[in-house]
Structure formats: C-alpha cells, structure tokens
Amino acid sequence: xxxxxxxxxxxxxxxxxxxxxxxxxxxxxxxxxxxxxxxxxxxxxxxxxxxxxxxxxxxxxxxxxxxxxxxxxxxxxxxxxxxxxxxxxxxxxxxxxxxxxxxxxxxxxxxxxxxxxxxxxxxxxxxxxxxxxxxxxxxxxxxxxxxxxxxxxxxxxxxxxxxxxxxxxxxxxxxxxxxxxxxxxxxxxxxxxxxxxxxxxxxxxxxxxxxxxxxxxxxxxxxxxxxxxxxxxxxxxxxxxxxxxxxxxxxxxxxxxxxxxxxxxxxxxxxxxxxxxxxxxxxxxxxxxxxxxxxxxxxxxxxxxxxxxxxxxxxxxxxxxxxxxxxxxxxxxxxxxxxxxxxxxxxxxxxxxxxxxxxxxxxxxxxxxxxxxxxxxxxxxxxxxxxxxxxxxxxxxxxxxxxxx
Amino acid sequence: xxxxxxxxxxxxxxxxxxxxxxxxxxxxxxxxxxxxxxxxxxxxxxxxxxxxxxxxxxxxxxxxxxxxxxxxxxxxxxxxxxxxxxxxxxxxxxxxxxxxxxxxxxxxxxxxxxxxxxxxxxxxxxxxxxxxxxxxxxxxxxxxxxxxxxxxxxxxxxxxxxxxxxxxxxxxxxxxxxxxxxxxxxxxxxxxxxxxxxxxxxxxxxxxxxxxxxxxxxxxxxxxxxxxxxxxxxxxxxxxxxxxxxxxxxxxxxxxxxxxxxxxxxxxxxxxxxxxxxxxxxxxxxxxxxxxxxxxxxxxxxxxxxxxxxxxxxxxxxxxxxxxxxxxxxxxxxxxxxxxxxxxxxxxxxxxxxxxxxxxxxxxxxxxxxxxxxxxxxxxxxxxxxxxxxxxxxxxxxxxxxxxx
Numbered sequence: 001x002x003x004x005x006x007x008x009x010x011x012x013x014x015x016x017x018x019x020x021x022x023x024x025x026x027x028x029x030x031x032x033x034x035x036x037x038x039x040x041x042x043x044x045x046x047x048x049x050x051x052x053x054x055x056x057x058x059x060x061x062x063x064x065x066x067x068x069x070x071x072x073x074x075x076x077x078x079x080x081x082x083x084x085x086x087x088x089x090x091x092x093x094x095x096x097x098x099x100x101x102x103x104x105x106x107x108x109x110x111x112x113x114x115x116x117x118x119x120x121x122x123x124x125x126x127x128x129x130x131x132x133x134x135x136x137x138x139x140x141x142x143x144x145x146x147x148x149x150x151x152x153x154x155x156x157x158x159x160x161x162x163x164x165x166x167x168x169x170x171x172x173x174x175x176x177x178x179x180x181x182x183x184x185x186x187x188x189x190x191x192x193x194x195x196x197x198x199x200x201x202x203x204x205x206x207x208x209x210x211x212x213x214x215x216x217x218x219x220x221x222x223x224x225x226x227x228x229x230x231x232x233x234x235x236x237x238x239x240x241x242x243x244x245x246x247x248x249x250x251x252x253x254x255x256x257x258x259x260x261x262x263x264x265x266x267x268x269x270x271x272x273x274x275x276x277x278x279x280x281x282x283x284x285x286x287x288x289x290x291x292x293x294x295x296x297x298x299x300x301x302x303x304x305x306x307x308x309x310x311x312x313x314x315x316x317x318x319x320x321x322x323x324x325x326x327x328x329x330x331x332x333x334x335x336x337x338x339x340x341x342x343x344x345x346x347x348x349x350x351x352x353x354x355x356x357x358x359x360x361x362x363x364x365x366x367x368x369x370x371x372x373x374x375x376x377x378x379x380x381x382x383x384x385x386x387x388x389x390x391x392x393x394x395x396x397x398x399x400x401x402x403x404x405x
Numbered sequence: 406x407x408x409x410x411x412x413x414x415x416x417x418x419x420x421x422x423x424x425x426x427x428x429x430x431x432x433x434x435x436x437x438x439x440x441x442x443x444x445x446x447x448x449x450x451x452x453x454x455x456x457x458x459x460x461x462x463x464x465x466x467x468x469x470x471x472x473x474x475x476x477x478x479x480x481x482x483x484x485x486x487x488x489x490x491x492x493x494x495x496x497x498x499x500x501x502x503x504x505x506x507x508x509x510x511x512x513x514x515x516x517x518x519x520x521x522x523x524x525x526x527x528x529x530x531x532x533x534x535x536x537x538x539x540x541x542x543x544x545x546x547x548x549x550x551x552x553x554x555x556x557x558x559x560x561x562x563x564x565x566x567x568x569x570x571x572x573x574x575x576x577x578x579x580x581x582x583x584x585x586x587x588x589x590x591x592x593x594x595x596x597x598x599x600x601x602x603x604x605x606x607x608x609x610x611x612x613x614x615x616x617x618x619x620x621x622x623x624x625x626x627x628x629x630x631x632x633x634x635x636x637x638x639x640x641x642x643x644x645x646x647x648x649x650x651x652x653x654x655x656x657x658x659x660x661x662x663x664x665x666x667x668x669x670x671x672x673x674x675x676x677x678x679x680x681x682x683x684x685x686x687x688x689x690x691x692x693x694x695x696x697x698x699x700x701x702x703x704x705x706x707x708x709x710x711x712x713x714x715x716x717x718x719x720x721x722x723x724x725x726x727x728x729x730x731x732x733x734x735x736x737x738x739x740x741x742x743x744x745x746x747x748x749x750x751x752x753x754x755x756x757x758x759x760x761x762x763x764x765x766x767x768x769x770x771x772x773x774x775x776x777x778x779x780x781x782x783x784x785x786x787x788x789x790x791x792x793x794x795x796x797x798x799x800x801x802x803x804x805x806x807x808x809x810x
Contacts, residue, residue: 007728011751084751090773096762098772103754105784184608188784203589207609209785230807237809323412345802346489347416349508357501357805366810367503367801368495379510379593379798380614381786393784396772397750400762402635404642405771 005162006132010104012161014081017128020159025073027155028120031147032066038147039116046114046140059114059141069120072371076124079370082389083130086397097399102392104130106188109180110373111202113194114138119148122193123166125373129391132165134187136180138194139172146170181206193374211386214377215301216246216329218359221253221318221344223335228262230356231334232269237358238332240273244303246375247330247352247362251298251308253318256282259311263287266309275305282311298325315340319347326350329377330359351377351384410567411537415509417566419486422533425564430478432560433525436552437471443552444521451519451545464519464546474525477776481529484775487794488535491802502804507797509535511593514585515778516607518599519543524553527598528571530778534796537570539592541585543599544577551575586611598779616791619782620706621651621734623764626658626723626749628740633667635761636739637674642763643737645678649708651780652735652757652767656703656713658723661687664716668692671714680710687716703730720745724752731755734782735764756782756789 028035039061046056082102089099108131110122119135126133137145145168153163169176181190184207191211192202203210220238222231238249254262263279263286270277277283278293287309297308298321312318315333322331332354333344341355352362362384364372369387376382382390433440444466451461487507494504513536515527524540531538542550550573558568574581586595589612596616597607608615625643627636643654659667668684668691675682682688683698702713703726717723720738727736737759738749746760757767767789769777774792781787787795 007752007754010754092771092773096766096771101750103784204612209614209783211785227807233809234807241810341804345506345804347412349412349415350800352801352803354803354805357803357808358810360810361501361803361805361808362801366497366501368497378614379508380616383798384801393788395755396757396767396789398757398759398762398766399746399750400759402632402639403762403766404638405646405763405765 005164006104006107008162009127009132009165010083010130012130014083016159016161017081018077020155020161021073021077021124021128023159024124024152024155025070025077027151028066028070028073028148031151032063035066035144035147035151036061036063038143041143042141049140051140055114055140059116059144061116061144065117069117072117072121073124076128076371079128079388081128082392087394094403095401096403099397100394101397102389103395105391105393107132107134107186108391109134109136109187109190109208111136111177111190111192111194111198112138113198114140116141116144116148118193119145120152121371122191122373123152125371125388126391127165129388131391132167134167134169134180136169136177139174142170142172177201178205181208184208191373209381211374211376211382212378213246213374215327216248216375216377217250217299217301217325217327218247218329219251219253219318219322219326219331220249220359221312221315221322221331221333222255222258222262223315223318223333223337223340224255224257225337225340226258226334227336228258228265231262232265234332234334234356234358235266236269236273238360239270239275239307240305241358241360243305245360246301247359248303249307249359250301251310251325253310253312253321255315255318256311256313259283260286263309263311270307273305275307278306278308280310283309301327315343319344323347323349327377329375330354330362332357332359351375410569411509411512413567414532414537414570415488415535417535419488421564421566422486423482425560425566426478426482426529426533428564429529429557429560430475430482432556433471433475433478433553436556437468440471440549440552440556441466441468443548446548447546454545456545460519460545464521464549466521466549470522474522477526478529481533481776484533484793486533487797492799499808500806501808504802505799506802507794508800510796510798512537512539512591513796514539514541514592514595514613516541516582516595516597516599516603517543518603519545521546521549521553523598524550525557526776527596527778528557530776530793531796532570534793536796537572539572539574539585541574541582544579547575547577582607583610586613589613596778614786616779616781616785616787617783618651618779619734620732621653621780621782622655622704622706622730622732623652623734624656624658624723624727624731624736625654625764626717626720626727626736626738627660627663627667628720628723628738628742628745629660629662630742630745631663631739632741633663633670636667637670639737639739639761639763640671641674641678643765644675644680644712645710646763646765648710650765651706652764653708654712654764655705655707656715656730658715658717658726660720660723661716661718664688665691668714668716675712678710680712683711683713685715688714706732720748724749728752728754732782734780735759735767737762737764756780
C-alpha cells in the first residue's frame with residue numbers, strides 16, 4: 001500500500017467518506033446475486049472439508065445477511081467522525097495554544113476467521129476513522145471475501161477514492177501470516193478477531209502493537225442486602241439471553257447470609273432455562289444433587305448453559321475471587337448497599353464493572369459508541385468496547401506567535 | 406510481585422501516596438553519603454572499563470543531582486492524581502449511567518541505561534499513577550541503583566506501604582532481559598528508555614505491549630509569506646538551544662521564493678553558533694562552500710551542531726518531505742499565511758505539529774503535563790509527551806437500577 005493513499009484518506013472530509021459508505025450500502029444489495037454465488041463455492045467446499053454446522057452457519061450469506069451488512073454501513077454513516085476532534089486545548093503561560101487533535105492511526109491489519117460479514121464491517125469502521133485496512137480472513141471464506149472486496153474496491157473507484165485504502169490478502173495460505181506480522185514498517189496496528197489460539201499466536205509473533213480480545217469469564221455477585229427477585233432476573237439475563245458471547249456470566253457468587261434462600265430461587269429459575277449448575281462445597285450442601293465445581297471451573301468460559309456457583313463470606317471475598325479467577329472483562333454486583341456498590345466499582349479490575357445491571361450490556365452500541373470493532377481485554381490504548389474513537393490516535397497541535405525556548 | 410501489593414497501591418488514596426513521595430524526597434537527601442559512596446563504586450569500575458567521559462558524566466551523582474531528584478519528587482507530589490478521574494459519564498436511554506474511570510495499568514517494566522536518576526524519577530511517576538514498577542537499569546549503574554532502591558523500599562516500609570510495589574532486577578547480566586520480556590502474565594507494559602538499538606530489541610522480543618521513544622528527525626519549514634527575523638530566531642532556538650535532544654531541529658526547509666534572502670541570513674546566524682550546514686543542490690548554489698547533503702542526511706538525527714537544509718517549491722513539497730523523511734516527532738511551520746498554517750497542522754503526521762513556535766517545546770512540562778516519563782513516537786495508547794495520565798488505563802463503570810437486556 002502506498003502511504004499516499006492513506007494520507008488522502010486521513011484528511012478526507014466526512015461528507016465524502018459518508019457518501020462512499022452510503023453508496024457501498026446500495027452496491028452490496030445490488031450485488032447480492034454475485035456475492036451469494038461466490039459464497040456458495042465456499043459453502044460447497046466447506047461441506048466437502050467436513051466443517052461443522054456451526055461453522056457453516058457463520059460462513060453462510062443470504063439476502064437477509066447482506067441487507068444486514070448494508071444496514072450496518074448506514075449505521076456507521078450516522079456516527080460522528082472522530083477525526084479532527086480537538087480535546088483539552090489550553091493557553092499556556094507563554095501564550096502557546098496547545099491541544100490534542102484526533103488523527104487516524106494509519107494502517108490496520110484485521111485478522112479474522114470464517115465470518116464474511118467482518119470483511120465489510122471492519123473495513124467500514126477503519127475507513128470512517130480514516131485508516132487503511134488490510135484484511136486477512138479465514139481461508140474457508142476466501143471466495144466470499146474476494147467478492148465483497150471487489151464490490152468495495154469498485155465502489156471506491158466509482159467515488160474517486162484510491163481503492164488501495166483496502167488491501168485483501170488473497171491467499172488461503174496461513175504461512176503468509178508470519179510475514180505479515182513482521183511488517184511494522186507498513187502496518188501500525190493489528191486487531192485479531194477470533195479464538196484464543198489465534199489471538200495468542202498473533203500477540204506472540206507480531207512486531208506491531210496488537211489489541212487483544214480475549215475471553216470473558218464474567219461474574220455476578222449477589223450481596224447480602226439485595227433485592228433477590230431482581231438479582232435472579234439479572235442472573236438469568238446474564239446467563240441465558242445469549243450464552244455464547246463474551247459478556248455472558250460464567251460464575252455467580254452469593255453472599256453467605258442469603259445463600260440458602262437465593263440458591264433455591266436460582267436453581268428453580270435456571271432449571272427453566274436448562275442451565276446446568278456446578279457448585280462449591282457450600283452450594284452443594286444447599287442444592288443437593290448438583291455437580292461439584294472443581295478449581296479449573298472458576299477459570300472457565302463455558303459459552304454454554306453451564307454456571308459455576310460459589311458462596312462467599314462477604315464482598316471482600318467476592319472481589320478477591322473476581323480479580324483472581326476472572327478474565328477482567330465484565331463483572332456485576334447486585335446490592336442495595338451504597339458503600340458496597342461503590343467499593344465493588346472501585347476495586348474490581350475489569351474492563352466493565354456494574355452495579356445492579358446485567359453484564360450483557362458490555363457492547364459498543366449499549367455504551368453509546370454506535371458500533372464496535374470488538375471488546376478489548378487489554379489495558380493499553382483501548383479497554384472494553386472499541387468504537388471509532390478507539391481506532392484513532394492523537395497529535396499535539398500547537399499554535400504559537402514566534403515563541404522560542 | 407504479588408498482585409496483592411498492586412491492588413493495595415491501585416486503590417491507595419492520593420494523600421497517602423503524596424505523603425510517601427514527600428518523605429522519600431527527604432530521605433534521599435538524608436542518605437546522600439550512602440548513595441554517593443555506592444555511586445563512587447560504579448564510577449570507579451566504569452573508569453576501569455574505559456567508559457567514555459559522556460557516559461561517566463551521566464552515571465555520576467553528586468549532592469546537587471540528589472537534590473535535583475528530591476525536588477523532582479516534590480514536583481510529582483504537586484501534580485493531580487489521574488486515578489479515579491471519570492470522563493464522559495452519560496445517561497443511556499435505558500437509564501444506565503455509563504462512564505470511563507481512569508485506573509492504573511498494573512505493573513510497568515522500565516528498561517533504561519546508565520542514568521541513576523531514572524530509577525527515582527520513573528518509579529515516582531509509576532507510583533503516583535498507581536502502578537507497580539519493575540526497574541532494569543544499565544549494569545554500569547548497578548551499585549547506585551541498588552542504593553536508591555534501598556532508600557525507596559525503606560521509605561515505603563516506613564510509610565506502611567508494601568515495598569514490593571517496586572522491584573529491582575539486581576543483576577548486571579543482560580540475558581535476564583530475554584526472560585523478563587516474555588513475562589506477560591506479570592507485566593502489563595514495557596517502557597524502554599535509551600538508544601534506538603535497545604528500543605528495537607525490546608519491541609521485537611517483548612510479548613507485552615511496548616511504548617517506544619524513537620528518534621526525532623524534526624523540521625522547521627520557513628514559508629514564503631513569513632517574518633524572516635522570527636523564522637531565524639525559531640530556527641536557531643530549535644537547533645542550538647540543546648542540540649543533543651530528540652525535539653531539536655535536524656532539517657530546515659525553506660520556500661524557493663524567499664530562499665536567496667533567508668539562506669544568507671541562516672548561514673550568518675548559524676555560523677555564530679558553529680552550526681555546520683549541509684545543503685541540497687539549490688542551497689549550495691546560494692551558499693557556495695557548504696557541504697552537499699546526500700540522501701541519507703534527510704533521514705539523519707545528528708544530535709549535534711549540524712543541520713540539513715533544503716529548498717522546496719511550496720508547502721506541499723515541504724509536507725511531503727516531512728512525512729517521508731521525518732520521524733513523526735515534532736515539526737514546525739513559520740508563516741503569516743493562515744491557510745498554510747492550518748494546512749500544515751492538519752497534514753503533517755507527527756506527534757507534535759507547530760505553527761510559529763520552536764520544536765523544542767515538545768515536553769511534558771511545556772505542554773502542561775507537569776512531568777513526563779518520555780516522549781512516545783508510537784500512535785498506540787500515547788503519542789508525544791507521556792505524563793501521569795498516559796500511565797493509566799480506563800475501566801467502564803456502569804450504575805444501573807436492575808436493567809437487563
């Protein structure tokens with residue numbers, strides 16, 4: 001990629017970027033036949049290779065899913081452009097005006113698995129925030145991705161934008177990743193989206209900064225003084241509304257003083273949703289017949305209708321458990337005690353910490369970011385949902401009148 | 406390091422942190438004899454090993470330098486504590502209150518060369534922002550560093566703070582670095598302070614995020630419509646006030662239309678400060694007798710009284726030159742043309758971009774950050790001067806009233 005095409009994009013005005021994204025939304029729908037034909041090739045070879053049904057479902061596109069991508073683009077049009085926003089401009093004693101202006105980062109490598117929708121979605125977020133995008137999708141989706149990239153590049157040309165602002169690594173050869181991950185002269189940031197193995201591989205081998213999206217071992221702690229009906233509602237929502245995602249609850253902690261009563265309510269409630277409970281020693285004494293949790297379970301992201309349950313002495317033990325066994329993703333307390341709510345918010349070391357709400361809200365849309373490219377479990381650059389602003393950097397801008405030091 | 410000692414520090418109130426830093430400032434001065442005795446050992450073995458005078462000077466401590474460190478600590482006491490600051494708190498349509506709270510990052514590894522003052526300075530900035538510090542200093546300073554760490558740890562104990570919030574890698578063996586750089590389970594961030602070789606080694610071998618402080622190939626561009634007297638003043642300041650630092654100017658660009666007049670003024674001005682000029686083809690036609698710059702010179706950080714000089718057609722060529730040959734550190738335009746000033750600020754891709762001021766202002770103190778741990782040339786997490794806030798992360802905090810999704 002030439003730096004020239006990035007500089008053009010970096011300073012492109014919002015109107016031109018939005019006009020392109022709007023046109024792309026249309027062109028995607030108009031190109032449905034072509035895209036679906038290419039997608040069929042991937043589905044066919046995926047079936048031949050014996051991919052699981054879950055994987056084939058992620059791979060599959062249809063008219064509805066293409067309309068979903070097109071709608072996603074229009075949503076991104078509606079978001080404010082982060083580029084050029086100036087923060088904290090102040091006048092220094094020597095008369096210099098000093099502030100920070102948001103700028104694009106440069107060129108962002110997105111490495112993902114067999115979800116063709118990521119191709120459009122990730123590109124559009126990077127584009128709106130003024131970044132060049134290099135896309136390396138899963139080999140199972142190569143025909144689908146190639147067709148989507150063709151539509152994107154054709155539309156860029158139609159809008160008089162250098163199509164090289166998006167690059168597609170058009171090979172199913174995984175070894176190319178090793179070379180890509182050492183191209184720090186050309187790539188500013190890597191965002192791997194996929195399983196833990198992929199992310200770990202990228203983090204260990206990249207010479208560029210990597211923003212990681214690891215697993216979510218999320219907790220709900222039900223405090224002594226709490227509304228047990230509401231606690232149950234939050235627990236059920238956090239566990240069953242969408243168990244396969246990173247912000248779903250994996251472990252419930254309950255204060256000893258209300259454990260007898262709440263655990264029975266919990267069992268009854270979770271039974272209705274076929275959630276299998278695994279309890280600590282104290283839990284199994286109250287709920288005889290449920291499985292005993294082992295040490296490893298406290299670290300486990302089930303992504304399934306399974307829940308670890310532990311009775312704790314007090315809020316201190318709850319916080320210590322979460323900071324030790326959790327993955328620092330999303331954790332909630334249910335309490336009517338003001339001081340305990342504030343203490344939990346302060347002391348739990350997670351990307352999102354809740355008082356009296358479900359962990360399921362950890363999401364760019366729910367936090368007011370509009371869209372998200374992922375949920376960072378890192379502490380560097382971005383933490384929690386990453387929206388457009390998290391895809392930018394800053395530069396210091398200084399207006400002087402001849403000052404020297 | 407136990408996570409426990411970090412959690413204690415992460416939630417320590419500002420008063421206790423400041424009381425400790427103030428006491429440390431006193432204890433350092435009181436321990437001068439001990440510290441200077443240990444420093445003498447390093448100086449002696451440094452001389453035996455044949456270290457250069459410049460290196461020995463950096464290594465050397467005296468009463469004045471110890472008082473300087475002590476004063477630095479009091480300056481850090483006076484800075485606002487970034488931890489716990491809440492940004493952008495808003496009420497979402499479902500009633501959730503969502504905001505971002507600044508939190509410490511965790512544990513920060515500082516790798517540095519033979520400057521013992523970094524031991525105190527870097528530790529104090531990390532401590533005030535709630536982070537544990539792991540210090541790996543240059544082997545030449547090991548006795549000095551060991552004595553400073555002893556004073557720090559003794560004062561921590563005196564103030565009832567777990568001394569393990571600071572760890573000193575007490576070995577002169579450089580191979581230990583390879584192990585340290587793979588300890589991503591225990592270390593959250595690495596900041597190497599030193600030469601380009603060290604930084605590159607750390608960036609390539611660390612499995613943790615690294616914030617890099619590379620060289621500064623900084624420019625001043627003198628535009629067609631500009632006050633030439635002021636342009637000369639800025640150029641001289643940027644070059645000679647402290648030529649050995651990263652924000653000093655290395656290349657001057659001058660608009661063709663004023664080149665004849667300005668280059669003669671420049672030669673006369675720079676001659677007074679013994680600055681050697683290297684010019685492009687057009688420059689040497691005006692200033693006969695000066696050296697001809699070669700391609701490599703445009704990329705070079707001299708850190709010395711040498712200056713590359715180039716005549717450019719217009720502001721477009723100046724910006725293109727800076728973005729191609731510069732190191733994206735600090736660059737300035739001198740102009741009376743409003744539109745050119747605004748264009749330069751927008752289009753130059755550097756950590757600090759100036760209109761009508763010297764590049765020498767790129768500094769935490771000058772930008773109002775109080776102190777700095779360095780000047781990041783990265784675009785991820787921090788760019789430009791890094792103060793206390795740049796040593797923190799955030800967490801999303803959510804106050805609900807029973808919301809589920």
